[in-house]
Amino acid sequence: MAARVTAAMGRSAKIAIGLVLVLAVLLGLNALVTGAETRSAEVTQPDGRILGLRGGALQVVDRGPRQAPPIVLVHCFTCAIDWWDGMVPRLESRHRVVALDLLGHGGSEKPKSGYSIESQAALVAEALGRLGVRDATVVGHSLGGPVVVALAERSPRLVDRVVIVDSVPDVGYGDVGFVGELPFQPLIGEALWRVKPDFSIRDGLEVAFAPGFEVPDEFVEDVKRMTYSAYSDSHDAFEEYTDERSLPERAAELGVPVLSIMGAEEQIADDPRAALAAYREASPRTRTKLIMGAGHSPNVEKPARTAALVLAFAADKRPAKAGKTRPPMQARVQKSDAVRKRP
Numbered sequence: 206m207a208a209r210v211t212a213a214m215g216r217s218a219k220i221a222i223g224l225v226l227v228l229a230v231l232l233g234l235n236a237l238v239t240g241a242e243t244r245s246a247e248v249t250q251p252d253g254r255i256l257g258l259r260g261g262a263l264q265v266v267d268r269g270p271r272q273a274p275p276i277v278l279v280h281c282f283t284c285a286i287d288w289w290d291g292m293v294p295r296l297e298s299r300h301r302v303v304a305l306d307l308l309g310h311g312g313s314e315k316p317k318s319g320y321s322i323e324s325q326a327a328l329v330a331e332a333l334g335r336l337g338v339r340d341a342t343v344v345g346h347s348l349g350g351p352v353v354v355a356l357a358e359r360s361p362r363l364v365d366r367v368v369i370v371d372s373v374p375d376v377g378y379g380d381v382g383f384v385g386e387l388p389f390q391p392l393i394g395e396a397l398w399r400v401k402p403d404f405s406i407r408d409g410l411e412v413a414f415a416p417g418f419e420v421p422d423e424f425v426e427d428v429k430r431m432t433y434s435a436y437s438d439s440h441d442a443f444e445e446y447t448d449e450r451s452l453p454e455r456a457a458e459l460g461v462p463v464l465s466i467m468g469a470e471e472q473i474a475d476d477p478r479a480a481l482a483a484y485r486e487a488s489p490r491t492r493t494k495l496i497m498g499a500g501h502s503p504n505v506e507k508p509a510r511t512a513a514l515v516l517a518f519a520a521d522k523r524p525a526k527a528g529k530t531r532p533p534m535q536a537r538v539q540k541s542d543a544v545r546k547r548p
Contacts, residue, residue, distance in 0.1 A: 249312035264312035269297035278304040281347030285311030285427040291508030309435025320438035322446040326355035342519040344368040374483040375447040415470035415500035457488030468499030
């Protein structure tokens with residue numbers, strides 16, 4: 206009897222081990238297939254068009270008077286041009302407004318690689334050159350914040366002033382938690398990406414707004430257009446860029462006026478007031494604004510207020526206030542112990 210029980214237990218253990226091995230193989234194959242996926246550029250906006258550039262094809266929307274002072278809009282992580290829909294009509298009567306889908310997002314091309322902040326900024330610079338845009342007010346939301354800062358670093362002639370919307374100084378200023386980090390873990394992330402239902406995408410996007418804000422269906426579709434490589438690598442790019450130097454420190458060295466905007470009901474930044482203080486500490490020349498009633502995306506939640514701030518900043522041609530640039534305020538969490546967070 207004991208021998209039969211032992212034999213049965215042995216068979217069960219072998220079956221369990223076999224199932225684990227099969228699951229591991231399946232997860233590995235899925236990771237290979239998912240990680241190798243690419244997609245071509247396609248027009249997803251009614252007035253969008255595709256620019257074929259050296260680093261990839263980008264979708265752009267170009268509206269307003271061509272001779273008017275330009276405003277360039279660069280969206281957030283997992284977002285697209287449509288996140289600016291509430292602001293563009295308020296800007297285009299006085300400005301030429303150019304909105305772009307970053308590589309890997311929206312209607313732009315989705316290659317296997319090329320998602321570093323510096324690479325994205327180089328593509329934006331090439332696109333603006335193709336469109337004949339220079340001396341622009343460049344506005345970056347979340348992930349778009351470091352992209353427009355990097356654009357000003359590498360191509361100063363293109364940038365007249367910089368607006369940074371809800372871009373945390375570095376990853377020490379927020380935490381999306383264990384569940385929020387699962388999609389970026391090896392094997393697990395690719396598996397979750399393969400089976401993601403719409404409701405889980407919607408739940409993930411809720412942190413980009415104040416509590417209770419209803420996520421638009423089109424924003425769910427924006428996420429579904431991405432490949433896993435674009436999703437994962439774009440997420441990592443924010444951390445890599447701000448690990449070298451914080452965003453406020455980089456912005457303080459640009460030599461152009463900078464405005465940093467945060468929503469008061471941020472769910473990604475632990476404390477939006479502390480994040481704004483980091484920008485002021487890095488340079489007293491940096492202007493800051495807190496938008497009440499908005500979360501991580503005031504351009505969507507409070508488009509009229511955000512557009513008014515951008516218009517006033519673009520129109521204010523006073524030179525930046527003189528002042529000695531100071532080192533940025535110490536992060537409340539040491540970078541070595543910081544948990545990676547979504548940009």
